[in-house]
Amino acid sequence: MPATDTHTSDEIIALAKRYVIGNYTRYPVCLVRGEGSWVWDAEGNRYLDFFPGWGCGILGHCPPRVVEAVREQVGQLIHVPNSWYTEPQVLLAQALSERTDFGGASFFCNSGTEAVEAAIKLARLHGKPKGRYKVITTTGGFHGRTMGALTATAQPKYHAGVEPMLPGFTYVPFGDLDAAAKAVDAETAAILLEPIQGEGGINLPPAGYLEGLRALCDSAGILLVFDEVQTGLGRTGKWFAQQHWGVVPDIFTLAKALAGGIAMGAIVAKPEVGEKLKPGTHAATFGGNPVAARAALATIETIEADGLLDRATQVGERFAARFHALKAECPLILDVRVKGAMIGVELAVEGAPVVQACVQKGLLVNCTHQTVLRLLPAINVADEQIDEGCDTLAEVLMAMAP
Ligand SMILES: Cc1ncc(COP(=O)(O)O)c(C=O)c1O
Numbered sequence: 001m002p003a004t005d006t007h008t009s010d011e012i013i014a015l016a017k018r019y020v021i022g023n024y025t026r027y028p029v030c031l032v033r034g035e036g037s038w039v040w041d042a043e044g045n046r047y048l049d050f051f052p053g054w055g056c057g058i059l060g061h062c063p064p065r066v067v068e069a070v071r072e073q074v075g076q077l078i079h080v081p082n083s084w085y086t087e088p089q090v091l092l093a094q095a096l097s098e099r100t101d102f103g104g105a106s107f108f109c110n111s112g113t114e115a116v117e118a119a120i121k122l123a124r125l126h127g128k129p130k131g132r133y134k135v136i137t138t139t140g141g142f143h144g145r146t147m148g149a150l151t152a153t154a155q156p157k158y159h160a161g162v163e164p165m166l167p168g169f170t171y172v173p174f175g176d177l178d179a180a181a182k183a184v185d186a187e188t189a190a191i192l193l194e195p196i197q198g199e200g201g202i203n204l205p206p207a208g209y210l211e212g213l214r215a216l217c218d219s220a221g222i223l224l225v226f227d228e229v230q231t232g233l234g235r236t237g238k239w240f241a242q243q244h245w246g247v248v249p250d251i252f253t254l255a256k257a258l259a260g261g262i263a264m265g266a267i268v269a270k271p272e273v274g275e276k277l278k279p280g281t282h283a284a285t286f287g288g289n290p291v292a293a294r295a296a297l298a299t300i301e302t303i304e305a306d307g308l309l310d311r312a313t314q315v316g317e318r319f320a321a322r323f324h325a326l327k328a329e330c331p332l333i334l335d336v337r338v339k340g341a342m343i344g345v346e347l348a349v350e351g352a353p354v355v356q357a358c359v360q361k362g363l364l365v366n367c368t369h370q371t372v373l374r375l376l377p378a379i380n381v382a383d384e385q386i387d388e389g390c391d392t393l394a395e396v397l398m399a400m401a402p
Contacts, residue, residue, distance in 0.1 A: 009042045027359050034061025037381045039364070047359070048389050050375045051366040055198070055230050058257035058341075059302055060378035066260040069298035070291055079289045088293035095300050096268055099239040102248045104268035107277055108288030112229035112255035113144025115265035118282055119192065119225050119251050120148045122269060125276040126223060127189030135225075136183050136191045138174035140369075142199035143192070143227055152192055155200075174203060177212040184216065190223040190250075191216070195241040198230035201372040202337045202344025210247040223250040223273065229265070230342070233257040234303045234379055237313035237340035244339070260299035264292040303379070312340040312379040315386065319343045319375065322390040330397050343375040344368075347397075354396055363392045 007015075009030040016026075030042045037060045039049045052060055059066065073088070080086060093106040107118055124133050135152060143149040147166060150158060154171035170188075172179040174197055184191075191213055197203035217224040226249040231241035235257060238244055242252065250273050255265035265287075267274075286292075303309060320338040323345055327333040335346040347354065351367030358365050366374045373393075377386070 007042065012042065027356075029359065036060035036063075037378050037385050045362065047362050047364050048385060048392075049364045050377045050381075050389050051364055052376075052378055053256075053261050054366070055235070055256045055376040056261050057378055058234060059260050059299060059308075059380055061261070063260050063299070063302055063380075065298040065302045066262070066295050069294040070262065073291045073294040077290050079286065079291070081285060082283065082287065086288075086290045086293070088290045088297060089288040092288070092293045092296050092300075095297060096254075096266065099300075100248075100268060101243065101246075102270055104252075105271045105274040106288075107267050107269075107274070107282065108293070109265040109267075109284040110263050110286050110292075111144070111265045112227075112253065113146045113149040113265075114284060114287075115229060115253035115255050115267050116143045116149035116152060116192075116227060117146055118265075118267045118277075119227075119253050120152065120190075121282055122251055122267065122273065122277055123190035123192070123223050123225060125281060126273055130221075132187055132189040132222065134168045134170060134185070134188045136170045136172055136180060136188060138193045138197070139171050140174050140197055140200035140203060141194055141227070142197070143194075144229075174200070175206045175209055177209055177216070180213060181216055184220045184222065188220065188222050190225050192225040192227060194227045194229075194231065195245070195247075196231050196236065196339055196342060198342065198374070198376075199368050201346065201369040202339075202342055202374060204337055204339060205245070210242070210245045214247045214249075217250075225249055226252040228252045229255040230376070231339075233299070234309050234312055235340060235376070236342055237309055237316065239309065241339070258299070259292045259295035260302070262292045262295040264288075264296055306380060308379045315377060315379060315381055316340040316343065318383060318386050319377075319390070322386070322394075326390075326394050326397065330394070330401050332397050332401050341375075341377050341379045341381075343377075345373040345375075347371045347373060349400070354393075354400065357396045357400075358392060361392050361396065363389050365389075365393070 012030040033040045039047050137152045139154040143152040151165040151169050170183045172183050232254040251269040258264045316338045323336040337344040355367045368374045
């Protein structure tokens, strides 16, 4: 019997308060099992999950091909370090490369923040011979919690209490091409941004912005780095969000969805840029381990076999239609921003009570930036599930409306 099935939610919560550092705001629910977009708590209550794994559950909970691949791999070889070659890692790098528009090469790690750290180091190593080390990032962006990625995250609330931040970072408003151009100087190595800001509230880039940044980087001789930790691997209806605009970065990051819920991060770089990561410059003990790599290969295989890039687009359209219709009736909705299965609903009020009320009705959603409901549903979520969840959200919002 797994340990999680032997306690009630209340017992687990009491133990957590004693033994687990309290750095997360948690709902008083202990989850024990998941299948697709459904998840169950220790008491057997069922929830519809529109935010599986903070965006990692691109295929929902326990996707069968991923489960099967992991089961097989843990019985064969769990982990060997990168002093050796393993087939899953190399085949994954090939699979990613073939899905980029530039034949990239990969470095593997275990999380989004590590991927961003690797990208920053690579940008600095690349710029070093010309004295370029500075990185420009955009306000409202989110890149992770380790000190480099955190410094890149231009949101003062996340810096408070842990300053001083790293030197060499400049912040410009997201969407403002002129500001980016003015910020570039002789010491700039790269511009780093999310093509669509996720944690910042599902902010889409204005027309021409990403293309303009590409041209700016080309004329200044600096790197363009996309953080696709949240947008990558089919989330927006393309393998990588950059492909909506046909903008090729020099480096981009992946994590979250990459291995269908197993911890994994990566950078994909143009080969001539990636070669600056030489032996000794960077490493990750668990990076690209066979279990995570097999899970990632199974995730890619599922997305392809089940036609889920197109499905992500349809999912977005269905949510958008529902929320635009609700906006016409509900004064609490100020804006609806959607790209594939990346959905933001900006509210006129704090989102936390909305999320709380949804949990009580068996629906799991997220709120970011205080007022933006953020949904990152599985891209294989069914139409009936979308409708059921949207009905619940509509009920909750209409009950709160003045
Ligand atoms: C765009 C982006 N970059 C980086 C990160 C950090 O990822 P992780 O929590 O896996 O370190 C996140 C996490 O939300 C993210 O959305």
